[in-house]
Amino acid sequence: MHHHDEEFRVHTPEFDQLHKKLDRRRFLTKTSLGLGALAMGSLFGIDKLHGSGSRQAPAPGNMEEEILKALPHIAPKAKRVVYLFMSGGPSQFETFDYKPGLIKLAGQNLPDSVRKGQRLTGMSANQSALPMVPSIYNFSQHGKNQTWVSELLPYTAKVVDDLCIVKSIYSEAINHDPAITFFQTGNQLPGRPSIGSWVSYGLGSDNNNLPTFIVLVSKNAPKDQPLYARLWGNGFLESRHQGVQFRSGKDPVLFLNNPEGYDGSDRKEMLQYLSQLNQLQNDSYGDPEINNRIAQYEMAFRMQTSVPEVMDTSDEPDEIFDLYGPDSRDAGSYAANCILARKLLEKDVKFVQLYHQGWDQHGGLPKGIAQQCKNTDQATGALIMDLKRRGLLDDTLVIWGGEFGRTVYSQGKLTADDYGRDHHPRCFTMWMAGAGVKAGVSYGETDDFSYNIVKNPVHVHDFHATLMYLMGVDHERLTYKFQGRRFRLTDVHGNVVKDILA
Known part of the structure; x- marks a missing residue:
């Protein structure tokens, strides 16, 4: 229209x-x-x-227009991104950061020389002792480079040759909300645009029938920490850049379906009238959000056809459901969302974000993390394999990780087979795979207690700078003026981690 x-x-x-x-x-x-x-x-x-x-x-000329005309700044490696966000903070000890030396130190207090007076959360600051605890789960080596992976992740272990595992991620934020907000927006305080919104603003869309930035939240996950829509919000960018949440059920996008008893035959004519009204208002007031409103109504009209098509997995062969695991037939589960993410990526949706809650194990960690891995591991490995065999992994960037790691010491109760771990932002593990990153490598090292980084630290701002670089964006040049100053995803920080680039 x-x-x-x-x-x-x-x-x-x-x-x-x-x-x-x-x-x-x-x-x-x-x-x-x-x-x-x-x-x-x-x-x-x-x-x-x-x-x-x-x-x-x-x-004077519109500086925003000049900034956008210059994109991409460099040849992009990634056309699209799928970010698997493990909300709550997965423990690096039970997943990828193998520390066998802790076995002989079990129960001993964390040395002051290791802690170095670093801040603790209010949940463990009053503990009389900080007893160290090794993982009760075994690790084994996988792939050409004999990468250590926990027994809890057998399917991820199968694709380890495709992964770039970064063990030296760090953040300042020690509590969930500021930490997740920091990872998603580049700032601990709410109000900034999310990564996907920056990508939408800077690079636009490759599919005019679907949003540029789509969000999927697992229904089969413990809701231990809340997720807020502002995590995929547009902040001070125009509203058309916000993430759109797709849900399971008969209304995958809220308010998109026609009301009951309405066949929609005159919907296009109605939108033409509405568009003209909005255009009159725009001519009168010149508010840019009016044009955004027009564009969003028109997108919604197109989505009435495109969304049911992309949400329908009934034509997927049994082999695909077998690959992604038994939960993949249950719409809204993490596994089903991974299949949906692949379909969205095939449609050239530029940024797909999956959230899976439930990794915040202050107590009962062995049982809790085993269940979390069972719910996510097979589908995660399947997504990598599926993208690869379809030729999509070459220009798709896959990201896995949470907002921080966990402590080497046990919080609260400690027995031979039960313990918990507190928040630890000083070092933790993430991985990337696909477009533009080295495959089958581990980058960065932590000390024997996975408490401090000893080699190649990667800050959250560095991670953002590298993500943007892989999409063809110089993070220092993509800015937006708001309240008198120019903002960017990485604030005034961030360096591209060139050692992990293919």
């Missing part, structure tokens, strides 16, 4: 009357700055308002 098309121009008495009213308002508000300016002109002389000449200087 094109709201400027004359063939759709409405000529009714009501529209004509409204147009005249808006014309009158526009004249009064835009002619010499309105009635107030006319009064000022009569008092001081019109040349005092406009300068010595009557012609005003042309408005």
Whole structure:
């Protein structure tokens, strides 16, 4: 639909009357700055308002437009991203950061020389002792480079040659909400645009029938820590850049379906009327959000056809459901969302974000993390294999990780087969796979207690800078002016981790 098309121009008495009213308002508000300016002109002389000449200087060029024209800054490796966010903070000890030396130190107090006075959370700061605890799960070596992987992740172990495992990620945030907000927006305080929104703003869409940035949240996960829609919000960017959550059930996108009893046959005509009303309002007020509203109504109209198609997995062969695991037939589960993510990536959706909650194990960690891995591991490995055999992994970046890691010491109860771990932002593990990153490698090292980084630290800002680089964006050059200063995803920090680039 094109709201400027004359063939759709409405000529009714009501529209004509409204147009005249808006014309009158526009004249009064835009002619010499309105009635107030006319009064000022009569008092001081019109040349005092406009300068010595009557012609005003042309408005300077729109810097945002110039910034966007320069993109991509470099040849992109990744056309699209799927980010598997493990909300709650998975323990690196039970997944990828193998520390066999802890077995002989079990029960001993964490040495002060290791802790170095670092901040603890309020949940363990009052403990009389910080007894260290090794993982009760075994590790074994996999792949060409004999990478250590926990027995809890047998399917991820099968694709380890495709992974770039980074063991030296660190953050300042020690509590969930600021830590997740930091990972998703580059700032611990709410209000900044999310990564997917920055990508949408900078790079636009490759599919006009689906949103650029789509969010999926697992229904089969413990809701130990809440997720807020602002984590995929647009912040101060235009509203069309916000993430759109797709849900399981009959309404995958809220308010998209037609109301009951309405067949939608005149929906296009109704939207043409609405678009014209919005265009009249835009001509009068010049608010850029009006154009966003027009674009979003038109996108919603197209999505009424595209969303049911992409959400329908009934034509997937049994082999695909077997690959992703038994939960993959249960719409809204993590495994089903992984299949849906692959379908969205095939449709060239640029940024797909999956959230899986439940990794916050302060107590009962062995049982809790085993269940979390059981719910996610097979589908995660399957997604890598599926993308690879379809030729999509070459230009798709896959990311896995949470907001921080866990402590080497046990929080609270400690027995031979039961323990918990507190939050630990000083070092933890993430991995990336696919477009532009080295495959089958581990990067960065932690000390014998996985408490401090001893080699190749990677800050959250560095991770963001590298992600943007792989998509062809110089993170220092993609900015947006808001409240008098220019903002970017990485604030005033961040370095591309070139050692992990293929």
